[in-house]
Every structure is written in structure tokens, then in C-alpha cells.
Amino acid sequence: MKMKAQEILNLMKETIINGGELNFALKHKRINRYLANYDTKNYAGVFAFSNAGIYGIYGDFLEESFDFENNQIDNRNQKDETILEVLEAILVDWELVEEVKDNKLEYSFKPYTIRYEPQYVQDIAQDKRIYISKQGNEVIEFTIDGCKWNMKLEKFNGEKIRYKLDKAVVEYL
Numbered sequence: 001m002k003m004k005a006q007e008i009l010n011l012m013k014e015t016i017i018n019g020g021e022l023n024f025a026l027k028h029k030r031i032n033r034y035l036a037n038y039d040t041k042n043y044a045g046v047f048a049f050s051n052a053g054i055y056g057i058y059g060d061f062l063e064e065s066f067d068f069e070n071n072q073i074d075n076r077n078q079k080d081e082t083i084l085e086v087l088e089a090i091l092v093d094w095e096l097v098e099e100v101k102d103n104k105l106e107y108s109f110k111p112y113t114i115r116y117e118p119q120y121v122q123d124i125a126q127d128k129r130i131y132i133s134k135q136g137n138e139v140i141e142f143t144i145d146g147c148k149w150n151m152k153l154e155k156f157n158g159e160k161i162r163y164k165l166d167k168a169v170v171e172y173l
Contacts, residue, residue: 005087012055015048022048024096033106061109121159
């Protein structure tokens, strides 16, 4: 489900007003695992229950990654702005799903870190094209991971940039 944080918060509030319940699990966008609590193995997620009049977010990651005192934040003990901030952070790497399709669990909110290592530009550049700029300089245009770059030709050879080594996580363990 592709929704923005504010849309999710609005949906949670509407569920309370209109009756019913809402429950989404968190699935990592790249490794396709569901965020779960360490001890209970319950799924972390987003919820709204009209019968109790509460909406919020739950999961052990709230204590570890956001320094909350417990593993649930909701409209009884937190402002909407706080819930919205956490939703925005979640949506960077996680998506909300209504139905859990397998039992692949993840126990860390940030399951892997991206390592950067200096790389020579000429070793990783693709689609190179040299041209003369309006100022009369020799410039090389190239792409790295789909992003276009322009650089003076004399600077190109020997130049290093911090480059992402973990471009894709094929299998995580």
C-alpha cells in the first residue's frame, strides 16, 4: 500500500470516527521481511480501534530506534505530530501491508547499514560523453547508478567519491 504519512494518520483518525478497525504490518521494501518483536514474534505495525478510541504504532523498534519508554505510541499518550514523525521515518524503508503472506521476520528496524567506500570515479562511471562547456572547458558527462554527473575532464581521472557498496541486498541473514 503506497500512502504518505499524513494520509495514513488521516485514515487512522477516520477509522476511529467512522467505526471499525485498521491494522497494518510493516514489510521492508528491499528484503521483503516483516518487522516483528523479539520475544513475542508479534508483528510491529500501525493500528486504529474505534471500540477503544485509540490509534497509533506498536513494536519493539519504538523503544530501540526512537527511545520511547514502551513499545506502543498512540493518541492517548502522544500528539499527532509525534505519530506523524514516526510514520514518516517508517515509510523510508518500510511499507504498510494489510495481509502478511509469509513468516519471514525481521527484528531490526534498520536491518542493514549501507557502507560507503571511496571509489575512483573513472572505475564506476558509465555512459561517458565529453563536450566543451560554454566557458570553454572540457567537461565529461557520465552516470553513476542512474544519476547524471558533470565534471571537468582534468579532474575526472583520479577523483574519488564515496560510493555505496551495498547497492542491493539479495539475501539478508
